[in-house]
Amino acid sequence: MSKKLGRSTIEMENAPVIRASATVVGKKEGEGPLKEEFDLINNDTSFSQETWEKAESEMLREAVQTALQKASLNSSDVEFIFAGDLLNQCIGATYGLREFQIPFIGMYGACSTMAESLAMASIFVDNGLASNAVAVTSSHFCSAERQFRFPLEYGGQRPPTAQWTATASGAAIVGTEEVSGMNVYVRSVCMGTIQDLGITDANNMGAAMAPAAAWTIKTFLEDTKTKPSDYDLILTGDLGQVGRDLLLELLLKDNISISEQHDDCGLILYDRESQDVHAGGSGCGCSASVLCSQILRRMRAGELNEVLFMATGALMSPTSVQQGESIPGIAHLIHLSTRKGGN
Amino acid sequence: MSKKLGRSTIEMENAPVIRASATVVGKKEGEGPLKEEFDLINNDTSFSQETWEKAESEMLREAVQTALQKASLNSSDVEFIFAGDLLNQCIGATYGLREFQIPFIGMYGACSTMAESLAMASIFVDNGLASNAVAVTSSHFCSAERQFRFPLEYGGQRPPTAQWTATASGAAIVGTEEVSGMNVYVRSVCMGTIQDLGITDANNMGAAMAPAAAWTIKTFLEDTKTKPSDYDLILTGDLGQVGRDLLLELLLKDNISISEQHDDCGLILYDRESQDVHAGGSGCGCSASVLCSQILRRMRAGELNEVLFMATGALMSPTSVQQGESIPGIAHLIHLSTRKGGN
Numbered sequence: 284m285s286k287k288l289g290r291s292t293i294e295m296e297n298a299p300v301i302r303a304s305a306t307v308v309g310k311k312e313g314e315g316p317l318k319e320e321f322d323l324i325n326n327d328t329s330f331s332q333e334t335w336e337k338a339e340s341e342m343l344r345e346a347v348q349t350a351l352q353k354a355s356l357n358s359s360d361v362e363f364i365f366a367g368d369l370l371n372q373c374i375g376a377t378y379g380l381r382e383f384q385i386p387f388i389g390m391y392g393a394c395s396t397m398a399e400s401l402a403m404a405s406i407f408v409d410n411g412l413a414s415n416a417v418a419v420t421s422s423h424f425c426s427a428e429r430q431f432r433f434p435l436e437y438g439g440q441r442p443p444t445a446q447w448t449a450t451a452s453g454a455a456i457v458g459t460e461e462v463s464g465m466n467v468y469v470r471s472v473c474m475g476t477i478q479d480l481g482i483t484d485a486n487n488m489g490a491a492m493a494p495a496a497a498w499t500i501k502t503f504l505e506d507t508k509t510k511p512s513d514y515d516l517i518l519t520g521d522l523g524q525v526g527r528d529l530l531l532e533l534l535l536k537d538n539i540s541i542s543e544q545h546d547d548c549g550l551i552l553y554d555r556e557s558q559d560v561h562a563g564g565s566g567c568g569c570s571a572s573v574l575c576s577q578i579l580r581r582m583r584a585g586e587l588n589e590v591l592f593m594a595t596g597a598l599m600s601p602t603s604v605q606q607g608e609s610i611p612g613i614a615h616l617i618h619l620s621t622r623k624g625g626n
Numbered sequence: 627m628s629k630k631l632g633r634s635t636i637e638m639e640n641a642p643v644i645r646a647s648a649t650v651v652g653k654k655e656g657e658g659p660l661k662e663e664f665d666l667i668n669n670d671t672s673f674s675q676e677t678w679e680k681a682e683s684e685m686l687r688e689a690v691q692t693a694l695q696k697a698s699l700n701s702s703d704v705e706f707i708f709a710g711d712l713l714n715q716c717i718g719a720t721y722g723l724r725e726f727q728i729p730f731i732g733m734y735g736a737c738s739t740m741a742e743s744l745a746m747a748s749i750f751v752d753n754g755l756a757s758n759a760v761a762v763t764s765s766h767f768c769s770a771e772r773q774f775r776f777p778l779e780y781g782g783q784r785p786p787t788a789q790w791t792a793t794a795s796g797a798a799i800v801g802t803e804e805v806s807g808m809n810v811y812v813r814s815v816c817m818g819t820i821q822d823l824g825i826t827d828a829n830n831m832g833a834a835m836a837p838a839a840a841w842t843i844k845t846f847l848e849d850t851k852t853k854p855s856d857y858d859l860i861l862t863g864d865l866g867q868v869g870r871d872l873l874l875e876l877l878l879k880d881n882i883s884i885s886e887q888h889d890d891c892g893l894i895l896y897d898r899e900s901q902d903v904h905a906g907g908s909g910c911g912c913s914a915s916v917l918c919s920q921i922l923r924r925m926r927a928g929e930l931n932e933v934l935f936m937a938t939g940a941l942m943s944p945t946s947v948q949q950g951e952s953i954p955g956i957a958h959l960i961h962l963s964t965r966k967g968g969n
Contacts (some may be wrong), residue, residue, distance in 0.1 A: 287754065368944065371715070374946045376878060380820060386633075386817040411628075476730060477727070477730060598716075599720075
């Protein structure tokens with residue numbers, strides 16, 4: 284049975300295991316530094332569908348299917364699936380998951396969705412409500428671009444602070460049963476509060492989300508009485524370069540330095556020199572695909588033992604921004620470890 | 627500690643209590659049959675805001691604030707809040723909840739959100755992860771109309787199968803501590819799977835959602851080995867007249883008759899004769915406001931003892947409908963009882 288710790292942290296008792304994970308990505312992501320890490324790379328980003336939205340659903344569906352195959356599970360072996368995405372009314376997830384007939388709990392956390400879903404799946408498994416639960420999310424550059432910004436055909440210019448929405452999906456299966464070899468356990472989760480420091484520039488999401496990331500890491504360290512050096516990696520979702528710098532600065536005001544442990548999925552997914560992604564990658568699929576490929580692989584290989592995965596979300600819509608609202612952010616955190624218990 | 631029962635039901639062990647509930651509605655809802663039941667009625671539906679979207683956020687904020695006041699709780703007494711709504715990127719909830727600084731878990735279940743959020747809040751309380759958790763959702767006729775259909779100024783005609791999106795918000799606080807007088811307990815929850823029988827008419831949401839409702843009620847009865855006559859009321863969220871008829875018909879094929887116990891929030895909220903709402907009310911706020919006002923009041927008064935509250939959601943978007951997709955539905959169920967245990 285999980286235990287509440289301090290303000291916002293939930294500690295797992297039975298250390299749920301990441302039984303398998305899978306990633307499906309688009310062409311650009313498949314040309315980046317992680318190209319050897321993904322399960323499937325679609326070379327025209329359409330996933331053989333007629334529209335970008337259907338392409339996103341298909342990509343998410345393939346990620347779940349691949350994860351099930353890697354874990355040698357049927358969809359009927361999974362009790363609950365937690366999922367969401369950036370598309371209006373979360374149609375990436377709802378249409379992508381339709382065929383599986385797994386009880387579905389829809390989430391919305393913008394780009395924090397992978398951490399949010401993984402947290403809920405872990406809580407369900409740890410409390411005996413599921414022996415297997417899936418967490419999955421996605422984003423697609425083309426569906427996001429026309430929904431949040433301009434149709435691709437418009438060819439709008441992007442400022443240096445802008446980030447590149449990843450065409451990617453990542454799925455993870457959390458379960459009770461250990462796998463052979465090194466296991467990755469979910470040790471605790473920390474759920475964020477909404478933070479809003481008044482950023483109104485929708486082309487600077489990293490800055491809008493950094494205060495939420497600072498709140499969550501600070502709260503988690505307090506709740507667990509741990510320090511940054513207890514972790515090998517503190518990984519944010521998609522702050523990009525601008526948001527990362529701001530996060531480090533905000534934490535330093537509270538005398539917390541994470542610069543040695545910190546990295547950001549938005550800075551890992553692409554080669555910023557050659558791939559023209561400006562401040563870095565973004566989108567639900569950015570952190571999901573980096574976590575579910577390289578990070579979990581490196582943990583299983585014993586290269587990383589204690590990882591804090593913290594995905595951040597900007598809780599705005601094009602409508603709220605047009606109406607002059609500032610951009611609230613949120614960050615949820617997952618403590619992953621190759622050790623089942625103790626410190 | 628909650629217990630998984632059968633395919634998709636989760637039984638509470640400690641019978642979490644609904645400590646308080648609150649409803650805030652618009653003018654039309656305040657002129658309907660439930661006008662004496664609501665906590666706040668806003669007479670111009672703008673909630674003193676400049677836009678319909680901000681009005682919806684303000685309405686949701688007021689519902690949470692009123693529920694907290696009724697339970698004599700501060701926001702710092704609430705460990706987690708589960709919320710979502712119909713607006714793109716759920717901005718009704720995110721902007722409405724920003725000021726409370728309660729750890730926030732964003733949900734998306736379309737019009738099933740009240741049941742989905744209440745299920746998650748109950749699971750958290752039952753497993754000792756929160757002593758108080760809030761479930762809240764909202765919908766606003768004007769923000770929904772322009773997002774899903776046409777701007778109000780267009781004056782589009784509505785077919786007889788169309789439903790009327792309620793301007794309403796309902797919030798419920800689930801907790802461990804009983805209140806004075808009659809208590810309402812959450813006894814179990816049943817999470818739905820996505821059902822899609824191929825309906826493509828976005829003006830006939832009731833029909834699109836009915837198969838999901840049928841799946842969930844059937845699964846719940848099987849999982850709990852109970853029958854419709856064990857309940858005083860089986861309440862769907864917003865099927866309206868067309869969806870209700872279809873639900874009864876679908877269940878009869880499985881030899882399940884709920885016609886004596888069944889009612890629908892979409893048929894309770896308005897006077898269909900005089901209020902011109904066609905097939906009935908809809909929107910996340912429809913079932914939330916009916917549950918959190920009349921239904922819980924009648925339970926506390928001992929008029930109803932065993933209630934199944936099942937909210938249904940249509941998991942489409944205007945984009946998916948325009949692209950020719952059919953409309954998947956989902957339904958989540960909450961078993962509420964004035965009895966703490968036993969049958």
